[in-house]
Amino acid sequence: LAAYLESKNNTNVTIIILFTCVSFSFAICCTLVNCNCDSFKPGKLKRRQCENCKHGWVAHALSKLKVHHMYQSSQVEIVHSNVVFDICSLMLYGTQAIPIRLKILLDRLFSVLKQEEVIQILNALDWTLQDYIRGYVLQDVAGKVLDRWAIMTFEEEIATLQQFLRFGETKSIVELMALQDKEGQAVLVPSTRTNSDIRTFIERNTPRTAANLSASKTDKLSGNSMHHFENFINSMAFMLPFQLLGSVPAPFLGSHTGQQGQRDNHPSLSHPSESTLLSSGDFSTSDNYSDGPSTPCTPSISSDVTQMSPESKLRSLDRNGSGGGVSGGIAGGGSLKKGRVFCNACEKTFYDKGTLKIHYNAVHLKIKHKCTIEGCNMVFSSLRSRNRHSANPNPRLHMPMNRNNRDKDLRSNLSADESSEGEKSSSFPSMGQSGILFPNLKTVQPVLPFYRSLVTPAELANTPGTLPSLPLLSSSVPVKPLTAPEPCTTDPIPKKKSRKSSMPIKIEKEMVERDEQDKESSSEDEAPLHGRDKDECDGNKEEGRLCTRQAGEEKEARAYQGKDMERGMTEREDKDDGSRVTETGVITCASSPFENRLMDNHCDDSSLCQDPEREDREHALNKMSELKWDDGEHRLTNGGGPQLIEREASDGCGDDYGDSGLSHLDPDAVLPHHCEICSKNFKNPYSVKMHYQNVHLKEMHMCTVDGCNAAFPSRRSRDRNLAVITHNRGFRRPL
DNA sequence: TCGTCTTTGCGACTTTAGCG
DNA sequence: CGCTAAAGTCGCAAAGACGA
Numbered sequence: 001l002a003a004y005l006e007s008k009n010n011t012n013v014t015i016i017i018l019f020t021c022v023s024f025s026f027a028i029c030c031t032l033v034n035c036n037c038d039s040f041k042p043g044k045l046k047r048r049q050c051e052n053c054k055h056g057w058v059a060h061a062l063s064k065l066k067v068h069h070m071y072q073s074s075q076v077e078i079v080h081s082n083v084v085f086d087i088c089s090l091m092l093y094g095t096q097a098i099p100i101r102l103k104i105l106l107d108r109l110f111s112v113l114k115q116e117e118v119i120q121i122l123n124a125l126d127w128t129l130q131d132y133i134r135g136y137v138l139q140d141v142a143g144k145v146l147d148r149w150a151i152m153t154f155e156e157e158i159a160t161l162q163q164f165l166r167f168g169e170t171k172s173i174v175e176l177m178a179l180q181d182k183e184g185q186a187v188l189v190p191s192t193r194t195n196s197d198i199r200t201f202i203e204r205n206t207p208r209t210a211a212n213l214s215a216s217k218t219d220k221l222s223g224n225s226m227h228h229f230e231n232f233i234n235s236m237a238f239m240l241p242f243q244l245l246g247s248v249p250a251p252f253l254g255s256h257t258g259q260q261g262q263r264d265n266h267p268s269l270s271h272p273s274e275s276t277l278l279s280s281g282d283f284s285t286s287d288n289y290s291d292g293p294s295t296p297c298t299p300s301i302s303s304d305v306t307q308m309s310p311e312s313k314l315r316s317l318d319r320n321g322s323g324g325g326v327s328g329g330i331a332g333g334g335s336l337k338k339g340r341v342f343c344n345a346c347e348k349t350f351y352d353k354g355t356l357k358i359h360y361n362a363v364h365l366k367i368k369h370k371c372t373i374e375g376c377n378m379v380f381s382s383l384r385s386r387n388r389h390s391a392n393p394n395p396r397l398h399m400p401m402n403r404n405n406r407d408k409d410l411r412s413n414l415s416a417d418e419s420s421e422g423e424k425s426s427s428f429p430s431m432g433q434s435g436i437l438f439p440n441l442k443t444v445q446p447v448l449p450f451y452r453s454l455v456t457p458a459e460l461a462n463t464p465g466t467l468p469s470l471p472l473l474s475s476s477v478p479v480k481p482l483t484a485p486e487p488c489t490t491d492p493i494p495k496k497k498s499r500k501s502s503m504p505i506k507i508e509k510e511m512v513e514r515d516e517q518d519k520e521s522s523s524e525d526e527a528p529l530h531g532r533d534k535d536e537c538d539g540n541k542e543e544g545r546l547c548t549r550q551a552g553e554e555k556e557a558r559a560y561q562g563k564d565m566e567r568g569m570t571e572r573e574d575k576d577d578g579s580r581v582t583e584t585g586v587i588t589c590a591s592s593p594f595e596n597r598l599m600d601n602h603c604d605d606s607s608l609c610q611d612p613e614r615e616d617r618e619h620a621l622n623k624m625s626e627l628k629w630d631d632g633e634h635r636l637t638n639g640g641g642p643q644l645i646e647r648e649a650s651d652g653c654g655d656d657y658g659d660s661g662l663s664h665l666d667p668d669a670v671l672p673h674h675c676e677i678c679s680k681n682f683k684n685p686y687s688v689k690m691h692y693q694n695v696h697l698k699e700m701h702m703c704t705v706d707g708c709n710a711a712f713p714s715r716r717s718r719d720r721n722l723a724v725i726t727h728n729r730g731f732r733r734p735l
Numbered sequence: 736t737c738g739t740c741t742t743t744g745c746g747a748c749t750t751t752a753g754c755g
Numbered sequence: 756c757g758c759t760a761a762a763g764t765c766g767c768a769a770a771g772a773c774g775a
Binding site for chain 2: 350359362382384
């Protein structure tokens, strides 16, 4: 077959072979149970339906696709064009429209491939690049404008979604999608009615978006007589994961059949100034597009658009004409100094690319850096903050509790993940609400940028989505799965040694060290924090890791820390601060996020967690979560167990505390004013009320200044904000 | 309610080190 | 040697905690 094909077409043999396998259905048997069809035969009318068994294409093609990755969370594949082709065929072969979620994922995979490969894959599946960008085929091969579109079924979409678990580039996104599917979030399609209240509201509150969008659309649509789809694709070009701006040869944009001809859009695309205008307006457009149809995977989607582009866009802006596109259009004091770079996501300018990258990682990609202190689950948006925090000897700062309320967005994502994880045992082993089977749903993390110029495919394969228990990544360090049992996983790709001191500790490095120390000192003394867990730590590698300790100063520091925490515990006992008791319980029982998970698992099987009080609390929590899921008490830090889990842990360990002499701690007996939701105790009913409003109801205090939409969790913050505004006479940009 | 302190976020800028 | 990326330092603003 290959020889035959090669004789027919010397180029793109691989693609042709694959395509041929698809088109001619060589031994692509049906995977449905009780179906004996051993060869897919495309239907005459419905190409995706097998003439033999009448089952769909996906049911057949899955016989050629791996599925075992669903059960091996730690391994991801390198994105190869042939594999992408196979997966593409699931959604593109014989269809004329793509489910948006799959397109998002496919964009990611395409971003890793070469442009030529993408074009070839699309063309081989009878899709043009324009159609793909658009998301559906505008005209058929004969040039007829379609008014109905063949699209894969929902079941096929679900099955196809699982294929994206194979790749680090898409794994975490799929998991997020699964989560949001599971949460039953509906895909909302904004109304297109004019003069609607919603439109008015949105436009009033997002002036930039509305203005740019309407202006750009108006300009473009009124500018010429082109079909608006064809014109609109210009502004969609930025959405391509690969670098389309000014880099794609004109023929690539055209249909492979040539029916759509060449576009005259490239001069505008490649023109620096217009690129700038385009991109600035494009993000409005992108926001519009990403927010609208696909609420799933919001963080990843929002980053998806921008994530692939900043450096590439930057290149075009910064290098082409030395930023003339940016600075050229701005004069006077607003002009950019030479060398400054421009963030297309927020339109801010930065000192250099490095600053922009830091900004982008922290602000747009939400990449976080975990505190290097073991047991501390604090995460930070910058290495600076992380290092500053890690260097702080105050042990209270490193307690595994949610102090960092500024990471609401992250933790809300994580909480969604982890809370779902908590229900995982009940929902995921079987088909979930949406029918998706994701047994290894643990990885929720900001998806790392995968700039091809910076990261090798091997790193890509190892980077995102491979950390089932570590949702936060420190920069672009390749990471390995924590739970990977293979000893060879210890840093298979030696990175360059740190250019500076070893201060910024890589998580990966930590894991390696911990593994090593784990082996060396598993039988050594237990960390002060884990005295109670000694038995649990024994015999379990993962738990053993939790019970390791580092050498030298850090050991002493943690010893001090442990002592301090113990002292703090007794002090808090004296102070009858029940909430602190809960926290210290967390410290002891689950001093690390991993332990939280362990405790979660442990409690799943433990009778300790079967007490009715906890069930009542959970019931109350469930009710609360119905009211407001974005609940501080449901949040979690750093991918560890959410506080719910922590509470479970503490509940579960509460009895153990009793064994260790802490059983007399009955907060309710001492402090009758406790929160029914989280069981925290307070001095008086008013404190309980305030806690309930602030934490559980998340009652926000809106700024009283006209035009300021800022909301604050406390009156104090609001009033202070008001004072700042008044004092500075400045205008606070509505949030 | 308010003042103060602590901590974090983040941009500007510098230093270090790899690489061609 | 210059370019570049990574990592560090510095300073300011803002938010939360806490006590008066």
